[in-house]
Amino acid sequence: KAGVTQTPRYLIKTRGQQVTLSCSPISGHRSVSWYQQTPGQGLQFLFEYFSETQRNKGNFPGRFSGRQFSNSRSEMNVSTLELGDSALYLCASSYTASKGETQYFGPGTRLLVL
């Protein structure tokens, strides 16, 4: 069974631009969560989607948004990029996102904002 895939793996953007990242969960998984990883702040939760509905959202500004499609694939968008948005963005999938369930992580998209 294929793992979680994220595209693209690397991105370089300039301040003010916007970016869209994609995540394809493991087949059959309906929940997708997104995390931002930086050296200073560590792993921070962005949002979680289940069956095309956002179930939870972290403490990030409105420039960060996401969506989930009927095939469970998810995208996140960051508008008006800032230097501080440079990070590794990780996507994780699970069947139902129930509390004890294992989340399976993709390799991440590394975003550099210049």
Next chain:
Amino acid sequence: AQSVTQLDSQVPVFEEAPVELRCNYSSSVSVYLFWYVQYPNQGLQLLLKYLSGSTLVKGINGFEAEFNKSQTSFHLRKPSVHISDTAEYFCAVSSPNSGNTPLVFGKGTRLSVIA
């Protein structure tokens, strides 16, 4: 609110020596606890998790962890490390009783195994 403290940001250890990576959590409710590992340029991989039952949890790659409710700790141990264990390790907590709150991660411990 839940939080996780990983007491050591970096742990160097010689190959074949034992290692313990420390994790303490703060929560007023019951918890689920996880350890994940991240190898360079990769995502996170689950090592083990505690949901209920036996407080000693065995995971992959020879790792184990012990849940200690009175000390609110979930330290990760391995009796003999290999070079291939060099990676970053993250402790995480969630609660079965707090709605849709997500996983909360510690800042990570970088384990460096020295030949």
